[in-house]
Amino acid sequence: MQFGIFSVSDITRDPVSGETPSEAERIDAIVRIAEKAEEVGLDVFAIGEHHNPPFFSSAPSTLLSHIAAKTQNLIVSTATTLITTNDPVRIAEEYAMLQHLSKGRMDLMLGRGNTAPVYPWFGADIRQSLPLALENYNLLHRLWREDVVDWEGKFRTPLQGFTSTPRPLDDLPPFVWHGSIRTPEIAEQAAFYGDGFFANNIFWPKEHYMRLIKFYRQRYAHYGHGTEKQAIVGLGGQAYIAKRSQDALNEFRPYFNEAPVYGHGPRMEDFMEQTPLSVGSPQEVIDKTLTFREHFGDYQRQMFLMDHAGLPLKMVLNQLDLLGEEVVPVLRKEMEARQDPETAKPPTHAGRVKDKYGDGPARQPRPNANRGDNVTGGSPYQDVR
Template sequence: MEIGVYTFGDLGPNPHTGETISASQRLKEVIELAKIADDAGLDIFGVGEHHRLDYTISSPAVVLSAIAQATKRIKLTSATSVLSTLDPVRLFEDFATLDQISEGRAEIIAGRGAFVESFPLFGYELNDYDALFEEKVNLLQQLNREEIVTWQGQFRSSLSSAMIAPRPVQEEIPIWIGVGGTPESAVRAGRLGTGMALAILGGDPIRFKPLVDLYRQAGREAGHSPEKLSVGVTGHTYIANDSQQAKDEFYPYYSNYWSYVNRQRGMGTRMSRSDFEHMASPETALFVGSPQQIIEKILKQYELYGHQRFVAQLDIGGQPFSTVVKGLELLATEVAPVIRRETSK
């Protein structure tokens, strides 16, 4: 199994000090985190796209290009690119350029986005939410396959023998579809033959198994080989030396994280310690605990899903950079070797 980390570059205040670092400092930390992940032998590093003042990354390809210069081998992916409001030609050419700069390490996770601020920003209608994504993901796949493209659709100007340049170093850039929990998204990923990046933020892992089954069934029915149908699991993660320490340290950051995310969505709810204890219990999908507990959670999900990739979001809630680095090092040195060994049997 491939093991990696991803970040949204969110600008949350430190709940202990009330201080929020600058966007410039946050971006420097993101690049440094990627370098540490690369040096530690992790397999993939991802950055997400948001268009808000409380996030620092609106252009994953630009940030990943900077990371490409600071790293040697780690794969570089968006996590995700909001394809519904992007021009697929521009997105593909940006990531083909990244693929050239990184010598063949670029990937794309395409999604519809958990936030909707990009729709008015780029002149799209929310009523077209699903139709936009369907049209654009099909065009993105065609751009990936063909150097000269002729295409016609509803939302974008037509292409007539258009040269799509540069071409990537890889034969094709790996494309994944981000799935948050809707069966329709899982079926679409299978039908199109892309990878499926499954965001699991909590709850009982068994409730996500039907999505994996739907994805693989749709892929088989569309004629895609099982080897092409890759599943990745992404989720919030905090690792400390023992499980009680992990929960005690993470609760202030996790409660803080959901406080500002819920405010962004127009909700004022706050997470209690008892709610957090339930979310972080051994039988749930939230990856909080000792290295051994994280290993057990990943392997339990592997039994359910048979997935090929696990990617952790470590840096949420206003944590200081040193805390995030400690978690990454535990993931790389204590968790990843066991997961790789057990899943290669």
């Protein structure tokens, strides 16, 4: 089981101090938060992608490559990478580069994005969001698996003899999660390719996510990637932890009440009862998180949202101490003890290299000298005739 944190990259006014961090301060803070995630023993750090204020994360692969350089074991990921407004060719190139620089300590999660004005800024149309996402991923999937791609679709300029460089590290495409909360087509695509499926598990009652995860598992088995139990599922969640539960409630309440999405709405206690939010002692957070597997089946990755709604850096770092020292070690032990033995291992580069090559050497593509095009002649790589 992998545990980690994911950030939306919001720059939100701290409702207690009244201060809004500058972009520079928040960007420095996120790097510190990611380093801290590794220090306290978490496995994954993931960042969202936004192209409008008050968010900072417009260039996630740049940020993640910096974080990867400053850490040793942490897997860097996204939550989510926009498969609609990004050119799949650029995603293929940027994330293959990140994969090399991080030595395989990366994966990515794809999502559509639901901010209508963003689409036209990148020449896209939100009304076409779903077919755009599906077609773009079909292309991305090929770009990482075929050295030379000829391709024609509805949305993008056709490709003739295109090679996405660098080829993935060890010629093993980055692992992909597909994030969705209500779109069966996305679950179907994740299942078709044998990729992971991620449910953000933040806003809605659990029943909402259970249906799609079940559908994904059935289709994963249908496409022959393994049994339903072997499908790769990730879940989000959010928590605020303090040694005493009353302190947790008191400390988090002003942030909850003014949180950008659900603030000025439901009472925190009602939201805790009706959604996966836990606010309380380490034991209370552990107990609630342990119930997730009962509803969704055994899963591979649990992410927590910890740095949103204007929480100042100091509080976030303190949260990470409690998460890493008092919550995750217990969860790791308890979840692994309860897990069905058939459950798949969480995706890592080393594990996936072994699955692909066994004990043999991984492919290391070496290009031939430049000949100006990939359309005439043979492969651009030396090991393929």
